[in-house]
Amino acid sequence: MSKPQLPIYAGPILQILQMAKRSLTHLEQGGDIVKIGSGFGDLLNDTDIRADQVMGRCIQKAISKSCEGLVARVSVEGLGDFYVRKKGLWVCVDPIDGSLNYKTRGRTMGNPYTAVVTVLSKTEGATFNDVVFAAVLDLRPKSSDLWYAWRDGRRDSKTQMMAWLNDEEISTSTEIKLDPGSQVIMTETYYPANREKLLKLFDGQKGNYSRVGSAAYEMAIVSSGNAIAFICCSQKNHELGATQLLVRAAGGVAVDWEGNSIVSRPYDFRAQTPIILAANQPIADELVSRMRALGL
Secondary structure (H helix, E strand, O other), X not given: OOOOOOOOOHHHHHHHHHHHHHHHOOOOOOOOEEEEOOOXXXXXXXXXXXXXXXXXXXXXXXXHHXXXXXXXXXXXXXXXXXXXXXXXXXXXXXXXXXXXXXXXXXXXXXXXXXXXXXXXXXXXXXXXXXXXXXXXXXOOOOOOOEEEEEEOOOOOOOOOEEEEEXXXXXXXXXXXXXXXXXXXXXXXXXXXXXXXXXXXXXXXXXXEEEOOOOHHHHHHHHHXXXXXXXXEEEEEHHHHHHHHHHHHHOOOEEEOOOOOEOXXXXXXXXXXXXXXXXXXXXXXXXXXXXXXXXXX
């Protein structure tokens, strides 16, 4: 399928992300802690670093200006909301997902840290199905990886959706049988409750259960076929909003731990959602079946 004409705001948003990435190379003391305990939900020990706030303000201001007349609200994790007009697009930004990876970066390429943008077609009563554009940019200087996805907001969720990595169309894995020994499964292990459930889910089974410290990156690689699934019992929506569109647009599915599609769920930028992002429906069904059998 040929690449469609993307909405007029897509180009400026992708350019702004690249601009923000370049600004990181000139930021001194970006890893300094600015605030602790500013999280939401159960993230009472969430940590903000200087780079988060500098990047966030840069992206918020640039999007508000470049997309003037289209954007109604720009929400930035750690900074709050900036209202531009009453009606229009709602842009949600996580400036740096994987702050610890950024803080501990060194001479090597290191673990990924990413910038995430989610664009919804409306600000009030929005659901995950109202996400019409998404982007995840690897912020590491030695990486140029950029995932982005688009859905025709004028039509329902089953019509035209596409996803790209570095301008090449991507698709999820076509393997329909779960085999952790030969596939990569991204598992969010930061939260003890999630970690304990995952241990039960794959108890006694050898496999490639991975975590790299940036949930957005871990979910994005499901869309490009590098991982078969991502599993988390409490994933933050400011990353999930973008990545669920990436995975769905690439041919995958996004369901909760009971197997229900999250498409019709209300989208709350500051909430968390139990999620399975899977390469396809059979993989999701097998994971859900295992969970039900174990009472997870």
